[in-house]
Amino acid sequence: MAGVSGCIKYSMFTFNFLFWLCGILILALSIWVRVSSDSQGIFNSTNVSSSSNAAVDILIAVGAIIMIMGFLGCCGAIKESRCMLLLFFIGLLLILVLQVTAGILGAVFKSKSDLVINETLHENTKFLSTTGESAKQFQQAIAEFQKEFKCCGLVNGAADWGNNFQQDPKLCECLDTQRPCTNYNGKQVYEETCISTIKDLLAKSFIIVIGIAFGLAVIEILGLVFSMVLYCQIGSK
Template sequence: MAGVSGCIKYSMFTFNFLFWLCGILILALSIWVRVGSDSQGILNSTNVSSSSHVAADILIAVGAIIMIMGFLGCCGAIKESRCMLLLFFIGLLLILLLQVAAGILGAVFKSESDRIINETLHDNTELLSTTGERAKQFQQAMAEFQKEFKCCGLVNGAADWGNNFQQDPKLCECLDTQRPCTNYNGEQVYEEPCISTIKDLLAKSFIIVIGIAFGLAVIEILGLVFSMVLYCQIGSK
């Protein structure tokens, strides 16, 4: 009876080790998107925050599961355990199917999510010109965001700040001569509103997730092939 191919066995181990590393990468990036994104402070004060948090939490769970699956595949390959390999194959296939379903749903609802984000950011411009605890938190986050990314206001520039601009005219002070500036109430402020910058940051985060998912899918398919070949070889020993 045919024995187990050492090439298949150690290839299976290598790919599962890469799979395990991908799980760590997804987990780390998901945590960064969840708590360390540049636009997180602004989104926390909007209606978009709940949906963005859910997406990040799902990715954190996926990253943890992938780490477990990678460990299971490595052990199954080294120990030549058919049970562990079968569990790995079934789990990996389910993850791949979920990824495909999530990708389809993401493509279908992308335009809708863009519209919701756009409307939410427009609706929250009033927080810049009002008072209150929620408004102050949003204004503080926006002030830090403006300083870092050299923009002003959300949609209409410095005008979004209303009377609050008079209390702190240095909110949008234009200090970078390489950026377009404009005069508002006698002060030189950044001309570009921050809405485009926020959208760009969200788009970059989305591209990162798509890139990781695509690379992960390739590794998953290879893992499925190697695990089934190794499973059949162990059974035929």
């Protein structure tokens, strides 16, 4: 009877070891985003806070699942366990189906994302001009964002800050002569508003996510093929 191909066996192990490392990376990055004050600050006072947190929580779960799947695949290949390989195949197939479904939903949502972003940021512009304690974290996050990306305000530039601009006129101070500046209340501030920068960052992030998802789908299909071939070979020994 045919034996188990060493090439398939160790290819399967290598694949799953890399898969396991990917799970660790996704889990680590997701946890970092979840606890990072910088990533949370901008949306903490907005209507998208719960949805953004839910998305990160989903990624944490995905990272943990991928780690488990990688472990099952590695052990199944080395120990030639049909049970582990079958569990790996079923789990990976479910992940692939969910991933394709999420990709379709994401593509549908992409056409509406600009409208959602516009509505959200326009609505939360008011937090920049308020003086309450509840808005301070949001204001601090936007101020740091302005310094890093050399933009000013969310929608209407420095005017979004209202009287808070008088309290801290360095909020949008234009220090980069290579960027377009404008005069506001006698101060040189960045002309570009942050809403366009945020849109660009989200668009780039969306493209990166699509690329990663496509790459993972190819790897997952290879994993399905390897696991089924190895499963059949073990059964025919």
